[in-house]
Amino acid sequence: MSEWGAIEPFGEAVTSYAFRDEYLRDDIEHDQHFCPFCGIPLIPVLIYKDGKSGKTPHFKTHKESRHIFPCDGAPEYSHSSSPKKRPLRSVDKTELHFPEELIESRKISVVREPTKGDTTGHDTPEEICCRRKAAQSLGPAHYRTSLLREIAEAFHKVLSEFGHRKKAEGEESAKKWLKETLKGLPLTLYRVKRTYRDGIQKTGFMPSGANPERIFRGAGTPVLFQDAIEIPSEDPVKINGQDVPVFILVRENLLQEPSMKSSWTKTMNRLLEASRNSKRIFWFCYGKMEKEEGRYIILIDRWDHLYIRE
Numbered sequence: 564m565s566e567w568g569a570i571e572p573f574g575e576a577v578t579s580y581a582f583r584d585e586y587l588r589d590d591i592e593h594d595q596h597f598c599p600f601c602g603i604p605l606i607p608v609l610i611y612k613d614g615k616s617g618k619t620p621h622f623k624t625h626k627e628s629r630h631i632f633p634c635d636g637a638p639e640y641s642h643s644s645s646p647k648k649r650p651l652r653s654v655d656k657t658e659l660h661f662p663e664e665l666i667e668s669r670k671i672s673v674v675r676e677p678t679k680g681d682t683t684g685h686d687t688p689e690e691i692c693c694r695r696k697a698a699q700s701l702g703p704a705h706y707r708t709s710l711l712r713e714i715a716e717a718f719h720k721v722l723s724e725f726g727h728r729k730k731a732e733g734e735e736s737a738k739k740w741l742k743e744t745l746k747g748l749p750l751t752l753y754r755v756k757r758t759y760r761d762g763i764q765k766t767g768f769m770p771s772g773a774n775p776e777r778i779f780r781g782a783g784t785p786v787l788f789q790d791a792i793e794i795p796s797e798d799p800v801k802i803n804g805q806d807v808p809v810f811i812l813v814r815e816n817l818l819q820e821p822s823m824k825s826s827w828t829k830t831m832n833r834l835l836e837a838s839r840n841s842k843r844i845f846w847f848c849y850g851k852m853e854k855e856e857g858r859y860i861i862l863i864d865r866w867d868h869l870y871i872r873e
């Protein structure tokens with residue numbers, strides 16, 4: 564099992580997480596995968612699959628072709644750069660990997676011609692070593708995602724485990740578990756280092772400081788206006804003992820976005836359907852709270868930054 568693949572022999576080394584991200588976002592499924600270091604063909608596992616996230620997408624080798632010595636399917640890490648164990652938490656009786664970083668989306672493409680590679684499997688150990696060393700700078704195969712959905716669903720798994728624990732152990736012990744668990748899960752939001760505890764919050768208090776952007780979560784019933792859809796948050800921000808309402812705002816121009824990707828279309832359709840039927844929805848969004856005429860708004864200017872749970 565390895566976490567690195569390429570779409571051509573000796574092509575750009577890309578993580579299994581990046582392939583999955585591209586698939587979930589744009590329905591792109593590549594025909595062939597190869598080891599970026601020794602060039603053997605690889606089989607994608609749990610990459611091109613909808614459904615439950617959290618399980619580790621990876622590559623495996625065909626029975627008849629193992630990685631060619633000295634390749635083990637990963638870049639060569641020196642002692643100091645060897646990958647740290649990624650966050651793995653036992654939630655709901657299953658071991659899960661959590662997304663560690665929200666990133667801009669990217670398209671995986673052929674970026675260079677296959678070079679110095681002998682696709683017939685007669686590569687020298689030196690050449691393989693050289694490629695693995697060159698890939699050191701890529702760092703460990705982190706679980707990065709451009710989809711808010713992946714982070715929201717992982718967070719929700721922790722919340723549902725919290726619910727079970729509350730019943731079994733009582734509120735105090737469950738709250739302690741929740742706090743520790745969320746604090747222990749790193750979550751970088753577009754290069755700003757946070758954790759699941761301080762990176763995801765309700766709208767009840769306003770984050771301040773140099774980077775007030777957060778992932779906000781909450782519930783509300785969206786309302787369709789002529790030029791926008793507004794989702795009132797059920798959790799107003801408290802300022803000097805006063806409740807100030809908070810709204811998620813999606814303007815008309817976004818609703819008419821011409822080239823909709825499949826993951827965005829789902830969000831938009833859920834939002835439109837809920838606003839037509841006055842249905843309460845659970846939402847996650849990325850942005851910052853800004854004052855506007857006696858209320859706070861979180862303006863959504865791209866579909867990437869809104870996710871509505873089913």
Ligand SMILES: [Zn+2]
Pocket residue numbers: 598599600601602603630631634635636637
């Ligand atoms: Zn290999």
